Amino acid sequence: MKKFIVIFTLFTFSFGISQNKKTSKEKPLIVLNQKIISYSQFEQINPNLVDSISVLKDKKAIDKYGEKGENGVIEVYTKKPIFQPIMKTKTIYLLGGIAASITKEDMEFAKKYGFIFHNFGCIAPVDFEKYETKNAQVFDWLNETYGTDWQKEMKSSAFGFEKWKMKE
Incomplete structure (x- = not known):
């Protein structure tokens, strides 16, 4: 009888918990x-x-x-x-050219704004939207911090840059 009472109590207790759970x-x-x-x-x-x-x-x-x-x-x-120090990424993702390369202008941009370019070359990553989202965060921060001047120095091959400018 004690076993029955214990099992019954456990059953009703667990049933009661599952009924109150908001999923x-x-x-x-x-x-x-x-x-x-x-x-x-x-x-x-x-x-x-x-x-x-x-x-x-x-x-x-x-x-x-x-x-x-x-x-x-x-x-x-x-x-x-x-927003800048909150972001873990300090990278702007690009898609351009046959081979990925870093130019003098890229180095100057990195020094001036604290972000580096990562060039995928001519092969786009599978999760392109993820990189567009990350870039949009960077573009928002750059706009908040430096106004619109930085946009003249941004490469048009940066993922989502043209799309981001249209929403601006």
Whole structure:
């Protein structure tokens, strides 16, 4: 009889837990320094620069962010408000030429802005969109930090540069 009671208790306890579990395939909204960002941008955050993280659920998330917050919100605040030190990557990805090469202009750009070019040559990577997204983050930061002057020095073969300029 004791075995039955123990098994019955465990069964009802585990059944009760599974009934209360909220499962959602939707991901929460990610907000960095009060700006909504994508998960790929979230993955680029240097954890050493995070000052605080807040999690908003249910009514609080919806009140603050509307429908976008219905799956919860993760708010991340960094120690420094600028985007550059948050990014792990210091690379701008290019597609151009038969052979990958580095020019004098590339070296000058790297020295001036702190980013290097990675040239894939004439073979585009399979996950092209991933590199476009990374480049867009760099372009946004360069625009915030240096205005639009850097755009004259940017190679048009940088992944997503022309597309990024159109949204500007």
